Amino acid sequence: MTRLVEITVPDAVLARACAGDEEARRAIYAAVAPATLTLIRRIVGQRVVSEDLFQDTMMILYERLPQFRREAPLGAWLRQIAISRCLMYLRSPWKRLCLSLDPADFGVAAAGAALVTPGYRGESIDLERALAALAPTARAVVWMYEVEGYSHQEIACAFGRSVSFSKSQLARAHVRLRAWFEPQENRPSCTLI
Amino acid sequence: MHPDLDQQRSLARRLREMPDEAAQPYDWSEFQRRSGTRTRPGPGLAGARALAAATVLALGVVAVWTRLGGWSPTPPRPASVAAARLAPEATQPLAAHTAAMEHWLASLPSEPAVVHVGTRAAVTGLEDRIAQVDDLLSAARLDQAQPARLLALQQARTRLVGALVQVRYAETLADESR
Numbered sequence: 001m002t003r004l005v006e007i008t009v010p011d012a013v014l015a016r017a018c019a020g021d022e023e024a025r026r027a028i029y030a031a032v033a034p035a036t037l038t039l040i041r042r043i044v045g046q047r048v049v050s051e052d053l054f055q056d057t058m059m060i061l062y063e064r065l066p067q068f069r070r071e072a073p074l075g076a077w078l079r080q081i082a083i084s085r086c087l088m089y090l091r092s093p094w095k096r097l098c099l100s101l102d103p104a105d106f107g108v109a110a111a112g113a114a115l116v117t118p119g120y121r122g123e124s125i126d127l128e129r130a131l132a133a134l135a136p137t138a139r140a141v142v143w144m145y146e147v148e149g150y151s152h153q154e155i156a157c158a159f160g161r162s163v164s165f166s167k168s169q170l171a172r173a174h175v176r177l178r179a180w181f182e183p184q185e186n187r188p189s190c191t192l193i
Numbered sequence: 194m195h196p197d198l199d200q201q202r203s204l205a206r207r208l209r210e211m212p213d214e215a216a217q218p219y220d221w222s223e224f225q226r227r228s229g230t231r232t233r234p235g236p237g238l239a240g241a242r243a244l245a246a247a248t249v250l251a252l253g254v255v256a257v258w259t260r261l262g263g264w265s266p267t268p269p270r271p272a273s274v275a276a277a278r279l280a281p282e283a284t285q286p287l288a289a290h291t292a293a294m295e296h297w298l299a300s301l302p303s304e305p306a307v308v309h310v311g312t313r314a315a316v317t318g319l320e321d322r323i324a325q326v327d328d329l330l331s332a333a334r335l336d337q338a339q340p341a342r343l344l345a346l347q348q349a350r351t352r353l354v355g356a357l358v359q360v361r362y363a364e365t366l367a368d369e370s371r
Contacts, residue, residue: 127207
């Protein structure tokens with residue numbers, strides 16, 4: 001998997017993009033868009049919402065590009081924007097209301113199934129289902145810690161919570177994920193077919 | 194190694210090795226098209242901000258006006274006797290203005306697509322006040338009250354309808370920007 005934080009863009013392209021060059025902006029989009037959408041999708045889950053947040057993130061990127069100081073790779077800077085947008089979405093009262101309605105109205109299993117990306121095979125589907133089974137906050141913490149390499153301190157800052165919040169969310173998520181991968185009957189799994 | 198730690202590392206490795214999103218994001222031209230249609234930084238945020246600001250403004254206007262004694266069921270003071278002579282002429286433009294606002298309000302759906310509790314409370318509060326003034330107006334007309342009193346009530350009603358129009362207009366803008 002291509003990690004957003006590792007993506008760099010040549011300085012010359014950045015300078016041209018800052019000056020408004022269309023081709024340079026297109027090149028940056030081609031370089032960062034897939035990894036950005038993947039990151040947002042992993043944290044948020046739903047495809048439609050992910051695309052909305054992806055659009056916001058990319059628009060903010062181009063708006064703020066002249067402020068980019070090039071002290072870190074462009075991907076790292078963009079990752080901050082994307083994660084910030086995702087956490088804002090997860091914290092919104094509207095999202096919390098939807099979450100409170102989801103299980104009763106549609107069923108958790110149906111919601112989890114809707115989060116699986118078409119085209120995935122075997123263990124990827126299992127992993128995606130396992131992630132979808134987590135609460136959105138826990139999923140974000142797991143992804144930020146395990147994949148993006150954030151520390152508990154950084155996660156706590158991003159959520160505006162304490163370090164122990166991050167640790168407890170991660171510990172509970174691990175328990176749930178481990179339970180998911182332990183062999184049990186009556187669980188939909190593509191690896192067992 | 195502790196089995197828990199081993200499992201944790203295995204899980205982290207699996208997560209890191211997950212493939213990229215199978216469906217690729219839309220292309221540059223589609224991104225530009227969507228950027229053109231979107232004038233706000235976040236989904237629903239700017240609309241919500243505009244609605245909140247308009248609601249606060251409308252409530253502020255109503256609060257200040259109420260504090261200054263804009264609506265009062267007490268009879269008019271003797272000083273307004275001169276105004277009483279002008280009442281029939283003065284009430285006509287007021288009535289026309291109010292009728293235009295009410296016509297616009299009637300063209301709106303009874304409730305917006307997304308109902309905000311705060312805004313709805315302001316709308317229903319204003320509607321209640323308008324109904325109260327309507328009652329007073331009906332009673333004043335039946336009692337053949339002084340024209341000055343009728344004028345004062347009509348002005349109060351116009352102000353309340355104006356405040357209601359502002360809140361509903363802000364609500365409409367927020368709906369459209371959503």
